[in-house]
Amino acid sequence: MRDPDALAFYDALPPAEQAALNAALAEQPALAEAFARWQSLRASVRADLARSLPDRALLVLYALADDDLLSVAEREQVEAARPALDAALAKHPGLVAAVRRIRADRDAFDAAWADAAAAPGTDHGPRTTDHASASAPRSTPPLRAVRLDRARAADRPPRAAVRPMRLAFRIAAVVAVVAFAGVLTMLALRDAGWETVAGAQTVTFADGSTAELADGARLSLPADGADDARQARLLAGRALFRIERDPSNPFEVTTPNADIAVLGTTFSVEASDVQTEVVLVSGAVTLAPRATPDAAVRLAPGQRSAVLALDAPTAPAPADLGALAWTGVVFARGESVATIAARLGDVFGTRVTVAPSLAGEPVAGEFGADGLDDAVAKLALALGGRVEANGTGLRIVE
Secondary structure (H helix, E strand, O other): OOOHHHHHHHHOOOHHHHHHHHHHHHHOHHHHHHHHHHHHHHHHHHHHHHHHOOOOHHHHHHHOOOOOOOOHHHHHHHHHHHHHHHHHHHHOHHHHHHHHHHHHHHHHHHHHHHHHHOOOOOOOOOOOOOOOOOOOOOOOOOOOOOOOOHHHHHHOOOHHHHHHHHHHHHHHHHHHHHHHHHHHHHOOOOOOOEEEEEOOEEEEOOOOOEEEEOOOOEEEEEOOOOOOOOEEEEEEEEEEEEEOOOOOOOEEEEOOOEEEEEOOEEEEEEEOOOEEEEEEEEOOEEEEEOOOHHHOEEEOOOEEEEEEOOOOOOOOEEOOHHHHHHHOOEEEEEEEHHHHHHHHHHHHOOEEEEOHHHHOOEEEEEEOOOOHHHHHHHHHHHHOOEEEEEOOEEEEEO
16 A cells, blocks of 8 residues: 555554455455555546646635635736646546535635624634734634525625635635545445446346447446346446336446436436436436435436536436437437437438428337337337338338
């Protein structure tokens, strides 16, 4: 364990857990190898971050540059480093989430402090605007979580009154940035007893569930004979899952930063190291950040949600099922038959048209898994029409 962060992680464990980890590493060579790879990856990511962002405190100043908290010298420091900071943010999307988190925490701190400051008899400590002479308040009122309401800004104490405590917040923010980078690298640690497959292919699980992988996707699944085969890990890329229903044993899909709980469902997942997006076609799923499972959201068919870094999932919103055309299947949930015909034409490279009298009819279902002819025949059958072949492709008529 030569990596200082790995040593810190190890030393933070209680003695009993240290002993258990030592025993596991000694008894499971695959786990020991994975742990060594994790340390190597952490070192690599840390080195890359150090090159891209040598002074992580600058990221905190950058995040707070929209405030009046920074001194003139600090603002000049941020402006001088802005090109390098912009490049680092573009290269490491996780840092964008860190900036958002710093700003959100700052706003929550302001709101909580203003609320506490309004309490009778509260002592806020010395009121000063001098960074060098700022000191901690003589007593700190209990803070409670409140939602920031910009309309109450006039009721807040002067900025000078809260500056000492907000300076303490800045120190905490620097620590949070360092911890955030550590969390990202820890995601590389994988358990023993898992197999990884990659590339465009269809994976069939023991219960009959399937995962269709796009080119470039990487999926880990339990090795043969595992106690619980109803789980998978999408390490990167896109996959379409078709899960067999078993209410007593939900299927679980994890990504580097999110957990997805599934019953009988068809849904797609797109994952990277810092973001997970789920589009639900049918059934029901819940999506939650790995770090805060209580923040889970439940999707209804035709909805999407995403988790960026450690943030809460975005609110469920209507999804564009046309984005799933990479699967070779066109999914419909009430779209017009003309829209579905056009998508089939794009997928199979053949023109598919519909008679004007039928073009606006809504349809639902999956089309294309058994080829273009079968898909168009199903559409025509649903509409009470028929299929004609012409010189340019296929046409559905009455």
